[in-house]
Amino acid sequence: MKIFITGATGFIGTHLTKLLVETGHEVTALLRTEAKKKNLPSKVEVIKGDLSLFEDENLKLPAFDVVIHLAGVIFEKNKAGYYKYNFHAVEHIVNCLKRQDWKLKRFVFASSLAAAGPSNPDVPMLETDIPNPVDHYGGAKLASEKFLETVAEFVHTSFRPAIVLGPGDENSLTLFKMAKGHLGVNIDGKPQYMSFVDVDDLNDGILKMVEDDTDANRKFFVSHPDRASNVLIFKTLEKVMNTKVFLIPLPKFVLFGAMKASTLVSSVFGIKNQLDEKQYNQLLNHFVCSGKALTTQLGWSPKHNLESSAKKAYEGYKAQGWI
Numbered sequence: 001m002k003i004f005i006t007g008a009t010g011f012i013g014t015h016l017t018k019l020l021v022e023t024g025h026e027v028t029a030l031l032r033t034e035a036k037k038k039n040l041p042s043k044v045e046v047i048k049g050d051l052s053l054f055e056d057e058n059l060k061l062p063a064f065d066v067v068i069h070l071a072g073v074i075f076e077k078n079k080a081g082y083y084k085y086n087f088h089a090v091e092h093i094v095n096c097l098k099r100q101d102w103k104l105k106r107f108v109f110a111s112s113l114a115a116a117g118p119s120n121p122d123v124p125m126l127e128t129d130i131p132n133p134v135d136h137y138g139g140a141k142l143a144s145e146k147f148l149e150t151v152a153e154f155v156h157t158s159f160r161p162a163i164v165l166g167p168g169d170e171n172s173l174t175l176f177k178m179a180k181g182h183l184g185v186n187i188d189g190k191p192q193y194m195s196f197v198d199v200d201d202l203n204d205g206i207l208k209m210v211e212d213d214t215d216a217n218r219k220f221f222v223s224h225p226d227r228a229s230n231v232l233i234f235k236t237l238e239k240v241m242n243t244k245v246f247l248i249p250l251p252k253f254v255l256f257g258a259m260k261a262s263t264l265v266s267s268v269f270g271i272k273n274q275l276d277e278k279q280y281n282q283l284l285n286h287f288v289c290s291g292k293a294l295t296t297q298l299g300w301s302p303k304h305n306l307e308s309s310a311k312k313a314y315e316g317y318k319a320q321g322w323i
Contacts, residue, residue, distance in 0.1 A: 064102075069110060082278075109157065112161070113160050204303075
């Protein structure tokens with residue numbers, strides 16, 4: 001199939017693009033900066049530009065069977081920023097696709113576990129549960145999901161990945177660096193439970209979504225059936241990194257103060273805020289979901305447990321010189 005992908009040079013996109021090429025698909029990627037072209041397989045065609053490209057009402061795109069929209073932002077200064085890149089950009093690309101003189105078969109959208117919101121630690125969330133996002137990032141992703149449900153011109157699939165582990169992930173890198181420094185954090189001394197998925201397992205799931213030739217609109221959580229806690233994650237990192245990690249109980253008010261300070265510094269100096277209200281809320285809640293629907297409907301089955309995924313990520317970080 002002919003596939004167009006945004007976010008192809010990011011963490012998930014880099015692995016996914018390689019998989020799509022290896023499985024015989026013709027891939028075209030949106031390329032924002034020429035320097036990142038080296039992250040793409042040589043067979044990948046490119047369309048140069050960023051997400052603002054789709055605001056052009058006269059834009060003509062070559063015909064594609066499937067569009068995979070991975071691009072978005074994780075860190076932004078305010079609600080307007082989160083919605084600009086994670087909701088309005090979806091509106092623009094979908095409306096652009098509707099204007100083309102060819103018909104798309106399926107639109108595959110990378111949503112987020114944050115769109116569903118926190119869960120009961122002992123009861124995994126299902127796709128049928130009422131979503132309750134607790135931050136603007138999740139709110140923008142949920143708005144995009146709802147917008148796609150109004151589109152009649154082509155079918156769509158929205159997927160909500162659990163925490164994704166694998167080589168090249170800058171977000172999880174913090175955990176590995178903490179473990180290397182022999183330090184782990186336990187907010188208020190209580191475990192936080194969360195779902196996870198290996199990046200290769202996630203992309204196997206996305207491939208099944210891409211090759212889904214039905215006319216059904218879909219929504220999936222993508223998660224390994226086992227849940228993890230922050231305590232278990234640090235214990236696992238101890239093993240795969242052959243180190244010792246000491247868990248420190250961090251009072252919630254200290255985290256809150258750090259979040260406020262980080263937000264102030266970010267607004268004053270215009271730098272990326274990696275401990276904003278979104279991160280604060282996500283650190284205080286449980287996010288446990290079930291990937292059974294993806295298994296039942298499309299036959300997906302994850303191959304990597306927490307230990308094997310953490311080991312892969314660690315080896316990848318070492319090879320890249322990140323740790």
